[in-house]
Each structure stands twice: as structure tokens, then as C-alpha cells.
Amino acid sequence: MKRSTLLSVTALLTVTVATAIALFTLSPAPDPKTATGVPREATSAPAGVLDAGQILTAARAISDALPPLPDHLTDAMPDITFQTDANGDLIPTLATRNIFDFFLSALEDEPLEQVLARLERTLSSHLEEPALTQARDLLERYLSYRIELDALAKQAQPVMTSSGFDVVALQQRQETLEGLRQGRFSGTEAEAFFGLEETQDRHMLEYLRISQDSSLSDNERNRALASLEQQLPQALREVRQRVTRNGEVYRQVNQMRAAGASDAEVFQARTHVLGAEAATRLAELDQQRAQWQQRLDDFLQARNRIRQSGMSVSDQQAAIDDLIASRFTGAEVVRARALSAEL
Known part of the structure; x- marks a missing residue:
């Protein structure tokens, strides 16, 4: 994607913990499903929450009459790639979620139906059956997931103690969040969409536990944190290194501009x-x-x-x-x- 993310490590940790864990007080989720789809009754939104299926139906009706994408979004357009198997079935990937998220990020500029109409046009122009129907179903469930999280996040507050985040409460919320995902998505879908994110969230929970463990000496804590860092998958370590580097450049540029560079x-x-x-x-x-x-x-x-x-x-x-x-x-x-x- 042609968009640079300039966040410090501290900002990344805050975003990860505060949004993916601490803000969500969720109801117990149904048991994970092993089929390619999740039954409709398992994905229905709570009372008062927008119905994703109705929204997508309205969006499809206007997908052929859309204005051009705003320039700043055109410049940030990711590569539109979907994977299918030998039978033409959709293979869910993180790239699929990134495409969904890219278009949903336009909600600051366009109404929801128009954003989803762009997604519908993208799916129909890049996929054939049966992958097209499967992608539409996956989008509907992902939209329901996002709508419900947004509604629930507005009702919840981060859990803090005198030592910082309440790690036990965060662990419970993380487990419930993962349960919600498992209730809406198959195991393959959940791993593709949220696998790396959940690995990072669990890493951050363990980081907080070690940081707040008063029984450890400073040397023991530093060794435990260094060992924890090495347990991360290589892909996540590279992301964290890149974020750190970008954050340092961001701070350096701000200091240079303040000095008249x-x-x-x-x-x-x-x-x-x-x-x-x-x-x-x-x-x-x-x-x-x-x-x-x-x-x-x-x-x-x-x-x-x-x-x-x-x-x-x-x-x-x-x-x-x-x-x-x-x-x-x-x-x-x-x-x-x-x-x-x-x-």
C-alpha cells in the first residue's frame, strides 16, 4: 500500500492494547464453526445494531453509478489480489481483509452504502463464482463484526489499576474477542484475518505481565522481555523494527522542522x-x-x-x-x- 505508517513503538502498543483488548466488553460467542461459512443465526447483530445484509443489498443497487474515488484514496489503493483454489473457491487471506479495510477507511469521506458499493464492484470485477458469492458472504460477516465491535466499544472503558492496565481483565477481554471472531468466521478465515494480530495481542499481554511482576529484579525482567521478543514470529519482529524506525524518523523530522530545516x-x-x-x-x-x-x-x-x-x-x-x-x-x-x- 502506498501509505507510510509513522508510529512509535509506544503508540503501537497503546493502539494494540487499547483497541484490540481493553475497549471491548463482549458477550460470550458461539462455538467455532468448521464449515466454510457461519450459520446466519450465529452472525445476527444485536438489537439496535445496523443489519449488514440490508446495507450490502442497498449498496449493490448503486454499484454501477459511482463517482470517482477521492484522490487521496486513489493514491493509497492497495494491490487488489484475491486467491482461489483449483475449484474456484475463495482462499481467505490477510490481503482480503486489507482490501475490505481499505474501502471501509473511506467512511470519513463517503456514506456507508457508497463505500460498500465500491467494494461490491471490486469483488464482482475480480472474482467469478463460486468465489464471488463466498467473498460477498465473508464481507457481510466482516461488516457485521465491525459494526458490532463499534457499538460495543462505545459502551466499554479501558480497565486500569494503579500499576497500569489490569492484565487479568485484559486477558478475559482478549479471550472473549477471539471467541467473537471464532463465532463469526471459520478457523481458516479467523487465522487469515486475525492470526498475526492475535499473536501480537498475546505478546503484549505477556509483556504487561512481565513488566508488572514485582517479584522480578530489573535484570530478570530485562532478560524475560528480551526472551519474549525473540519468541515473536519473524514477520512481526520485522514490523516492529520498521515501526520503530519510522517513529524515529517522524520524531527526527519534527525536530528538524522546528529548527527551521x-x-x-x-x-x-x-x-x-x-x-x-x-x-x-x-x-x-x-x-x-x-x-x-x-x-x-x-x-x-x-x-x-x-x-x-x-x-x-x-x-x-x-x-x-x-x-x-x-x-x-x-x-x-x-x-x-x-x-x-x-x-
Whole structure:
């Protein structure tokens, strides 16, 4: 994916623990299913939660009449690849989940039905039967999973003690979260979609246990943490090393800019650590953000002049609506309206 993730290790640990474990207080999940699909009754959403099947049906009806994808999402588009076996059945992979997540990340820019219509068009243009129907079913169950997690997360709070996170409570929540996944997905699907994530979450739980174990000396704790790190799969160790490196570059660039460094100096620093290709992409992203910020600043100045013009409230709103329509297009309109209301 053409998107650089600049997070420190601390940020990664916080995200992993706070979102994947601590925020979810879930009900017991059904027993894992071994079939390729999960029975409908096992995947029904709780009362009051949106029905994923109905949403997807509405999305398919508009999949042939979609506006272009917003530019900033087009630039971040992952490779669209699906795997099938010799019989034409879908093989669930992490890449499949990444495709689902990429389109769902557009919810800040577009309504849900339109986002899902793009996913429907992607599935139908890359897959044939029986994989197409299987992918649609998998998407419906994944959407139900995401909707339910979102609803439940709003009702839960992180569990903290004087020593930090309550590890016992986190363990219970992790087990329940994994049970929820097993209740919605087959073993193969759950492993493909969440296997690495669950390995990382279990690693973090053990990290917290060791860190909070008062019976250990500093040397014993350091040795235990070093041993724990070596138990991670190579793929996860590489990710953690990359995140650490990106986080260090992010902090370095912020310090350089605060000290008045030029764009050329920033590019050179990024190239030294990340390589020329990544440095070029980040420079392009910097430019896009700067251009957007300048456009937004110009719009806000014009909007403020309208608000100070002495016109009636209704005339002011009409003038601001015209201003937005003349300066922004597509998803930019939604972002401009939201930011205008906040600033």
C-alpha cells in the first residue's frame, strides 16, 4: 500500500492494547464453526445494531453509478489480489481483509452504502463464482463484526489499576474477542484475518505481565522481555523494527522542522533511513497536505468575511454554501463543511 505508517513503538502498543483488548466488553460467542461459512443465526447483530445484509443489498443497487474515488484514496489503493483454489473457491487471506479495510477507511469521506458499493464492484470485477458469492458472504460477516465491535466499544472503558492496565481483565477481554471472531468466521478465515494480530495481542499481554511482576529484579525482567521478543514470529519482529524506525524518523523530522530545516534537508534525512522511494512518497504527501491546508485557510478567511458582512443568518449560510461549492468537489465538500463547523 502506498501509505507510510509513522508510529512509535509506544503508540503501537497503546493502539494494540487499547483497541484490540481493553475497549471491548463482549458477550460470550458461539462455538467455532468448521464449515466454510457461519450459520446466519450465529452472525445476527444485536438489537439496535445496523443489519449488514440490508446495507450490502442497498449498496449493490448503486454499484454501477459511482463517482470517482477521492484522490487521496486513489493514491493509497492497495494491490487488489484475491486467491482461489483449483475449484474456484475463495482462499481467505490477510490481503482480503486489507482490501475490505481499505474501502471501509473511506467512511470519513463517503456514506456507508457508497463505500460498500465500491467494494461490491471490486469483488464482482475480480472474482467469478463460486468465489464471488463466498467473498460477498465473508464481507457481510466482516461488516457485521465491525459494526458490532463499534457499538460495543462505545459502551466499554479501558480497565486500569494503579500499576497500569489490569492484565487479568485484559486477558478475559482478549479471550472473549477471539471467541467473537471464532463465532463469526471459520478457523481458516479467523487465522487469515486475525492470526498475526492475535499473536501480537498475546505478546503484549505477556509483556504487561512481565513488566508488572514485582517479584522480578530489573535484570530478570530485562532478560524475560528480551526472551519474549525473540519468541515473536519473524514477520512481526520485522514490523516492529520498521515501526520503530519510522517513529524515529517522524520524531527526527519534527525536530528538524522546528529548527527551521529545509524540505531538501528533510528529504535527505528520510532517504538516509527509509530510502529514496519512501522519502519521495512522503515528500509528495507533505506537498498534498500543504496544498490542502492552504486551500482550507483561504476558504476560512473568505467564510469569516461572510460572517462579518452584516448579512442575515440565512443569507450568510447561502453564501457559505456557494463558497464551498465553488472551491471543493466530491468528498472535499464533506470535509470542508465539517471543518467549517469546527473552526
